[in-house]
Amino acid sequence: MIAGLYIDGTSPLHRAGAGIKILAMIALGTGVFLIPDWPVVTVILTTVLVFYPLCGFGPSVIWAQVKPIFWLLLIFFAVQLWLNDWQAGLLVIARVAAIVLFASLVTLTTKTSAMLASLERAMGPLRPLGVNPEKVSLAISMVLRFIPVIATVASEIRDAQRARGLDKSILAMVVPLLIRTLKMADDVADAIEARSFDPDETAS
Amino acid sequence: MNTKDIVYIALFAALTAVLGLFPPLTLPVTGVPVTAQSLGPMLAGAILGARRGGLSIVLFLVLVAVGLPLLSGGRGGFGVMIGVTGGFIFGWAISAFVIGLLIEHFWNDLTVIKATLAIGFGGIVVLYAIGNAWVAVAADISYWQATVGAAPFLIGDAIKVAIAVAACLAVRRSYPLISKAR
Incomplete structure (x- = not known):
């Protein structure tokens, strides 16, 4: 955290x-x-x-x-x-x-x-406008959880590109970081759905 | 909006925060600092599209506002956001949304030129229009004077547009998301 x-x-x-x-x-x-x-x-x-x-x-x-x-x-x-x-x-x-x-x-x-x-x-009254507090809470907790994860991935990529002599190239850093983030997002979404999270179904 | 969209939004907000951890480059002669963080809104818009990209930056800004030091240099909180350069920070969300709209529009035959137009317009023209207006009000100077003052930062942003264009086209080939959403 x-x-x-x-x-x-x-x-x-x-x-x-x-x-x-x-x-x-x-x-x-x-x-x-x-x-x-x-x-x-x-x-x-x-x-x-x-x-x-x-x-x-x-x-x-x-x-x-x-x-x-x-x-x-x-x-x-x-x-x-x-x-x-x-x-x-x-x-x-x-x-x-x-x-x-x-x-x-x-x-x-x-x-x-x-x-x-x-x-x-404050988000409660915005529900009729299409704001779903459960989804926002999920998103917020995910950001906090994944900042250290993505930071670790970034330093791994930096090490890998340094070994190739590409540590000065920003693009050689950004593209793998994006692909790995997107891949991770797919896995996380699968994991959430496998646990039957349904944000459209309100708890109470 | 399904679970996958929420995860994309959250992970791009996290990515924007991570880009803020990279040490800023200082441009020779002018001494203007260039941070990698403002790549975040460009990439979010260009890769996730208007709605998801814009929302991921809104989410990032909400977390900065509640007091997390996620802006480059470990800055955060309301003070930075409503300070002099606040327009450039709030403008990110609109910038990401506009970039997303244009990239979605050009998606089926996206070329380097069209991607540069989309990201350059959203990431520079729209962002500076909002940021300069904010500076002009805060400092009680004319819009033109604010524009002149912001000019040194254009070099860094032009470099970032070039990086975002290349990254957007590379990701479009290997991991396209926008066509799936439409």
Whole structure:
């Protein structure tokens, strides 16, 4: 299994329901675009930042969230400074930083299992639209199971192609990986059907 | 949708995650990183077709959203997805769907040129249209400025289109799935 990005803690945000946090995230993401006013957005960003120590996360956690977009934010600020003024630049970077930091906060304080459980609950009402929660759950558990399997297959193929002197060729890597994945999919589907799994037959 | 379709969808979502584990190449001169992961949507669309290919990328994105570090470089969670380059990530699902539609359309007499058109249109034109629009809104710049900013990444994506075309044609000969589905 792959570990999620969750960091354990006991803060109110850790204990809040996954659904509420996701709704808050959507509200914040929409809000900062509806109010194109730099002092307001800066206040929102500061509020989001205050939540990090409240959840027990230090500056290194904040930096880890900002680092991947840091240069992009600097470029955006420079572009706005050149086209408009520094207030416009501040608005853009404060807006993006507030969204990214709050969204990361939701990810850091919510277990993957809690997230998946609220996803399954949210799918219930979609059943009339043709969404089948049993099928989605099957698919999700299969992805988690098969990532390590396919990663192993990929490294086997890499070794085999290295022995042939083909380790620089991406195509010599991708085609066998695809064929073996498809072959594996056929075997897995046969195995599931041999165990009488019928996703169209609802359990209750 | 039968069991086999669900397994194909799940395994291509897993494959896309595995492609993210390969270390990125850095292009000379420009220093733009090229990851193998964006091959995932191209291959899913070109090999599974529109519906299954699109859904497998949707499934992959759902798992990224719930907090699994499946994007290349071990990234994941909502922060990355709704950040500045979120359009390029959400766009993958639409890109895979469009590639699938075109490949299905050309399936019976698929040539290198037609496959390149299909994967190039879905994987570059459609993806960049969505991704650049997202960047333009997030950074408050014009669509044209966002397009210029994204241009250095075109080289890497052109290479990936070429790989996906070759892989799609090879798999079509040895393990065709789309004709069976129709």
